[in-house]
Amino acid sequence: MVLKAFFPTCCTLADSGLLVGRWIPEQSSAVVLAVVHFPFIPIQVKELLAQVQQASQVGLVVLGTWCHHKQEPEESLGHFLEGLGTIFSHEPWLQLCWEKGSKFWSCKATHQQSSTIPGVPIEDHVMLIFYDQRKVLLSYLHPPTVLPDCQAGDATASAEGLAAIFDTVSRSEALFCKNQFDEDPVRLSHWQSEGLEASILVELAKKASGPVCLLVACLLSLVSAASACRLWKLWPLPFIASKFSTCEQLRHRFEHLTLVFSTQKARGPAQLMRFGQGSFKGRPTCWSLCSWMWPLASHCCPGSIAVTELGNLLTPSSPWLTNPCPPHPHVMSLQHVAEELQHLLQWLMGAPAGLKMNRALDQVLGRFFLYHIHLWISYIHLMSPFIERILWHVGLSACLGLTVALSILSDILALLTFHIYCFYVYGARLYCLKIYGLSSLWRLFRGKKWNVLRQRVDSCSYDLDQLFVGTLLFTILIFLLPTTALYYLVFTLLRLLVVTVQGLIHLLVDLINSLPLYSLGLRLCRPYRLAAGVKFRVLEHEAGRPLRLMMQINPLPYSNVVHTYRLPTCGCHPKHSWGSLCRKLFFGELIYPWKQKGDKQD
Incomplete structure (x- = not known):
């Protein structure tokens, strides 16, 4: 029988003593967690194991002995090591030894009670597997994906074995947190026996992270209480807030910060890696600060650059600020767009592309839209003295993050193209009125009518007067349809252009919000934190000697990191399929392809 012994690399130079760990009978594996140094009192070792087992719910036992011949002579420990098997009875009993003057290890596993011959123990072959205890402790093992050419049962069994080993190390942190000073009754060797592996600045940051997170949580609760005031629920404030992307983005950012700085513990390592929320495995809330600083830095840096460029643009040295008479350049741009729309309407009022239009209807529609453009230009000139100040405050709001700046850009685009939206409506x-009128009159010619109660088309008999009036109306509508359809087509294309730009901005905002920047940072800086599995490297293999392997962690691929830890977004998604979109365009129904999270589907 071959037994697998997982031995931490940090204990290879430890003094001789006892091997403390967990025995996994289903896997025939022994996970060594620490080495208890000589000298020790057996009753104190048992008390220590009982305390750790009560705190971590992990069945820790003494698995065997460890002898370092480079530090202790073999003959001085021989009789004592043999007697320890009777004090700490465990089947099988491991005996690991680093032979003096040799690079080979001696590994034995004996069974005293299962021996058929009294006094002669049964020895099993041992496969010695070294592992980095710190990396295994801090890593999170993801469920493996079964490849098509692999057996599902083999993959599940292998995953269960690895999960048991990773779970044993992670849940035994109570053993690693024991203070290892000279006055302690039991001296241990493990990954943290030499002290905390961190700098003074990191430790100070961990100590200060708790009060900082509590302070931010209190501030967020005050903001939440102020936002819950009934004044903000009076009409039309909720309606206006639901139509602006900036309000939705601020609400989403507030929910994310509330979750990150929550005082509740994370529900598991997956939520900790995704949000850094709360604490997990007794770690301080410094994880919250780290997970919050990643997106904050990546979002606010481009926003700060935008603020700097805007400040340089609006400095007093600018030529248009020295003389208040010339209009603002942005006003000139908006006026240029309005003039282009006027040229387009004048082209439609003539003979566009050589088409023969209904002159009376063409003139009425053209003058109607030209009047709206005139009102829009007057409104822009009225707002021109305040545009500079508005743009400055908008630039300052970009410091809240790149997504907020993009949402503000989308809202500004919607406000500046509001006249195009009115033309489209x-x-x-x-156009929709004429289409439905023509379809109704077409049913009249076929002796049909629409039954409103039953929501279906039924047969109906019409008299001569009804048929004459229907024919007259049908003729009028069919001859006026090309003029109306041309105006509808032009303004629908302009509206779709604006909606496409807004949709691209919304998709970019959703992409930025959904990127798990904290998890990607962990994958880049500490690949072992997100483990997709392990691989074994052969260290030593010789006949008559135990096989020695090194267990190394396979990091999770970047694509899997993004797929696994993708963050929730504001939920701005296409509302219609391509088929329904084309149908609505053909029948002249109003289109709102981009919806917010709280909107209902049609």
């Missing part, structure tokens, strides 16, 4: 309503 007017043209769509008029």
Whole structure:
């Protein structure tokens, strides 16, 4: 029988003593967690194991002995090591030894009670596997994906074995947190026996992270209480807030910060790696600060750059600030867009592309839209003295993050193209009215009508007067349809152009919000933290000698990191399929392809 003994690399130079760990009978594996140094009192060792078992719920036992011949002579420990098997009875009893003057290890596993011959123990072959205890403790093993050419049962059994080993090390942190000073009754060797592996600044940051997180949590609770005031629920404030992307983005950012700085513990390592929320395995809330600083830095740096560029643009040395008479350049840009729309309407009021239009209807529609453009230009000139100050405050708000700046850009684009939206609504309503009128009159010619109660088309008989009026109306609508359809087509294309730009901005915002920057940072700086499995490297293999392997952690691929730890977004997604979108465009129904999270589907 071959037994697998997982031995930490940090204990290879430890003094001789006892091997403390957990025995996994299903895997025929022994996970060594620490070495108890000589000299010791057996009753104190048992009390220590009982305390750790009560704190971590891990069945720790004495697995065997460890002898370092480079530090202790073999003959001085021989009789004493043999007697320890009777004090700490465990089957099998491991005996690990580093032979003096040799690079080979001596590994034995004996069974005293299972021996058929009294006094002659049964020896099993031992496979010695070294592992980095610190990396295994800090890593999170992800469930493996079964490849098509692999057996599902083999993959599941291997995953269960690795999960048991990783779980044993991670849950035994109570053993590693024991103070290892000279006055302690039991001296241990493990990954943290030499002290905390961190600098003074890191330790001070961990100590200060708790009060900082509590302070931020209190501030967020005050903001939440202020936002819950009934004043903000009065109409039309909720309606306006639901239509602005900036409000949705601020609400999403507030929910994310509330979750990150929550005082509750993370529900598992997956939530800790995704949000860094709360604490896990007794670690301080410094994880919250780290997970929050990653997206904050990546979002606010581009926003700060935008603020700097805007400040340079609006410095007093700018030529348009020395003389208040010339209009603002942004006003000139908006006026140029309005003039282009006027040229487009004048082209439609003539003979666009050589088409023969209904002149009376064409003139009415053209003058109607030109009047709206005139109102829009007057509004822009009225707001021109305040545009500089508005742009400055908008630039300052970009410090809240890149996503907030993009949401503000989307809202500004929606406000500046509001006249195009009005033109689209007017043209769509008029076109839709004619389409539905023509479809109703077409049913009249076929002796059909729409049954409103049953929501279906039924047969109906019409008299001569009804048929004459229907034919007259149908003729009028069919001849006026090309003029209306042309205006509807032009303004629908302009509206779709604006919606496409807004949709790209929303998709970019969702992409930035969904990126797990903290998890990607862990994958880049500490690949072992996100483990996709392990691989074994042969260290020594010789006939008559135990096989020695090194267990190394396979990091999770970047694509799997993004897929596994993808963060929730504001939920701005396409509302219609391509088929329904084309159908609505053909029948002139209003289109809102981009919806917010709280909106209902049609």
